[in-house]
Amino acid sequence: MEKRVYNFSPGPAMLPLPALEEAQRDLLALPGVGISILEISHRSKTFDDIIGQAEANLRRLLAIPDNYRVLFMQGGAQLQFAMVPMNYLRGSGKKADYVLTGSWGKKALQQAKTQGEVRVVWDGQATNYDRIPEQGQLDLDPDAAYVHITSNETIQGVQFPTEPDTGDVPLVCDSSSDFLCRPVPVERYGILYACAQKNAGPAGVTIVIIRDDLVARAPADLPSMLNYRVFAEGKSVLNTPPVFAVYIVKLVTDWLLREIGGLDKMLEINRQKVSRLYETIDRCEGFYEAHAAPGSRSLMNVAFRLASPDLDKPFLEQAEQRGLAALKGHRSVGGCRASIYNAMPVEGVETLCDFMLKFCEKHKA
Numbered sequence: 147m148e149k150r151v152y153n154f155s156p157g158p159a160m161l162p163l164p165a166l167e168e169a170q171r172d173l174l175a176l177p178g179v180g181i182s183i184l185e186i187s188h189r190s191k192t193f194d195d196i197i198g199q200a201e202a203n204l205r206r207l208l209a210i211p212d213n214y215r216v217l218f219m220q221g222g223a224q225l226q227f228a229m230v231p232m233n234y235l236r237g238s239g240k241k242a243d244y245v246l247t248g249s250w251g252k253k254a255l256q257q258a259k260t261q262g263e264v265r266v267v268w269d270g271q272a273t274n275y276d277r278i279p280e281q282g283q284l285d286l287d288p289d290a291a292y293v294h295i296t297s298n299e300t301i302q303g304v305q306f307p308t309e310p311d312t313g314d315v316p317l318v319c320d321s322s323s324d325f326l327c328r329p330v331p332v333e334r335y336g337i338l339y340a341c342a343q344k345n346a347g348p349a350g351v352t353i354v355i356i357r358d359d360l361v362a363r364a365p366a367d368l369p370s371m372l373n374y375r376v377f378a379e380g381k382s383v384l385n386t387p388p389v390f391a392v393y394i395v396k397l398v399t400d401w402l403l404r405e406i407g408g409l410d411k412m413l414e415i416n417r418q419k420v421s422r423l424y425e426t427i428d429r430c431e432g433f434y435e436a437h438a439a440p441g442s443r444s445l446m447n448v449a450f451r452l453a454s455p456d457l458d459k460p461f462l463e464q465a466e467q468r469g470l471a472a473l474k475g476h477r478s479v480g481g482c483r484a485s486i487y488n489a490m491p492v493e494g495v496e497t498l499c500d501f502m503l504k505f506c507e508k509h510k511a
């Protein structure tokens with residue numbers, strides 16, 4: 147088999163090896179079925195069981211209350227950017243509040259503007275999105291249609307340490323890049339959505355956890371595929387769902403439950419990985435500079451710059467030679483970014499830290 151490298155890509159990202167191995171082993175024929183997951187009918191009992199288990203795993207991992215639906219949708223997180231305002235802003239006579247902590251939140255806002263009136267209740271632009279606001283800095287409207295946040299900004303590497311208090315206004319959250327990285331109090335959210343390709347599976351499926359009263363309120367005059375109520379009534383199989391992607395979500399959540407032991411354990415491991423990385427950056431102070439401010443730092447994406455942009459190229463090339471792939475940062479932040487999602491092993495982070503220390507020794511002025 148081709149050797150696997152440590153893939154620090156922001157997404158699609160590394161998947162847990164045991165999940166990939168199980169998928170590989172069973173690819174030609176699912177045990178006891180004799181048909182590949184790629185060939186099976188989405189109306190079969192086999193798939194019904196798989197999607198049911200994926201949902202049950204998510205319910206267990208996140209302790210999802212009974213008054214929430216779990217939907218498996220398509221169109222990525224970006225379709226949710228549009229669907230949320232289509233269902234709950236358009237025609238509501240209200241405005242929607244958006245907290246802008248980075249690039250994805252801005253994209254969500256752009257989509258909402260096509261459906262109704264929005265307010266930006268905080269914008270981190272002044273410091274190039276290096277921090278998360280304090281509760282007191284949010285200019286929230288108690289009569290807003292909803293408040294939208296991005297719990298983890300993948301590009302800037304900033305993450306809400308806890309969710310803001312939005313009172314009775316539904317909190318809507320794009321959790322694409324930190325879904326399942328730690329326990330979350332689902333009952334504090336109206337809608338929590340995440341595309342799968344960062345932490346939960348492959349591209350093609352988006353998980354939407356949505357409270358019953360919001361499901362019931364979806365307007366009747368929307369096309370079925372864009373209507374949360376119709377989609378929920380259709381149990382996520384209104385049309386042919388992304389069967390393979392749902393299957394991998396089932397395997398990844400099996401891994402989280404059986405091999406990791408739940409989200410408290412996952413959080414402990416994620417904390418260990420991210421501390422190692424920031425300690426390394428701090429040890430080379432003046433050579434590496436972290437983008438995110440302390441207190442706002444993401445467990446999942448670590449953005450940092452080198453002493454000079456001229457060093458980016460040799461850094462990335464030499465990292466690649468050591469089997470450390472996809473460390474290039476986003477142009478809006480510059481430098482490098484290590485995405486260390488759940489499936490990145492501790493050894494991957496240790497190998498990176500070791501490389502970073504040696505590179506700093508060799509190149510610091």
Ligand SMILES: *Cc1c(COP(=O)(O)O)cnc(C)c1O
Binds near residue numbers: 224250296300322323
């Ligand atoms: C990757 C990402 C997205 C984009 O999701 P698509 O599935 O490509 O639409 C949206 N939000 C965040 C926070 C992301 O990390």
